[in-house]
Amino acid sequence: MADPPPKLDDLEGARDRRQATQVVDVDPRNKRTRAVLTIAQGVEAGRVLSLTTGSLLTLGRVPECTHSFDDPSLSREHAKLLLVGTDWMLKDSSTNGTFVNDARITAATTLRDGDRIQLGSGTMLRFALVDEAEETALRKVYEAASRDGLTGVFNRKSLEERIEGELEFAARHHTELSVIIADVDFFKKVNDTHGHIAGDAVLKEVARRLQSALRAEDVLARYGGEEFVVLSRGIPVHAAVALAERLRETLAAEPILFGEISIPITASMGVASLAQVGAGADKAKLVGTADARLYQAKQSGRNRVVGA
Secondary structure, eight states, X not given: OOOOXXXXXXXXXXXXXXXXXXXXXXXXXXGOOEEEEEEOSSTTTTOEEEOOSSSOEEEESSTXXXXXXXXXXXXXXXXXXXXXXXXXXXXXXXXXXXXXXXXXXXXXXXOOTTOEEEETTTEEEEEEEEOHHHHHHHHXXXXXXXXXXXXXXXXXXXXXXXXXXXXXXHHHHTOOEXXXXXXXXXXXXXXXXXXXXXXXXXXXXXXXXXXXXXXXTOEXXXXXXXXXXXXXXXXXXXXXXXXXXXXXXXXXXXXXXXXXXXXXXXEEEEEEEHHHHOTTOOHHHHHHHHHHHHHHXXXXXXXXXXXX
């Protein structure tokens, strides 16, 4: 006698069990082979630091460290990281302490996914094991929060935070800080004549040309509309004026091509430095001085730099 056909409920139950088995067999933790540190506070909160295997990594306040932080509470070389087998080990080499989950470490310590790391009193990091997609997502979140969506340079929010940090750095180290504000001349005419898509293309190319002429330590941000700001650490106003002249010449050297359209571009620039505005000057005074000089440059004919 033939067996009765299976009931629909039995078939669905078997299907569900097969699906459940397939899900259990795939453990996403097995794919999390990348180690990263995420900066948890301060000007660069959200920035992701990749931990590369095969060498000893150092954390501290000097540029020679693998990952350096502008934090006076850190030792020159504050802590070390090394991959041992499949574990990342953290070792303190500072004078004022390295902490993992609020406990000061006294020996090499194995890091676990999600551990909080504090270096000195002012630098907080989070250790994580991620896969490639998760690392990419973390970086995109930081980029979206700190970068201008059109040009890819820093946005105004990041600039405001960075200026505060640079002023603190200049005060601690008795160094100079200069600001350049650049404004694309007659940009409204570009939009009115060629359309906003062409205007966007011009702004992206302006940002690219400006960035290409700057030092790695200079900060470029879109201040709003067609205005860009450059922060230059450690250079006095005469050097900043010379830098601004190079930037102006870089922009004016060749027209910007948009399809078959050739769009000539120039920019006016105002420059100010801490030495000019006085000791203890705040962000508003420094940026305001550069902005007033930008206005002078535009009033006196455009396509020029005013630094005094």
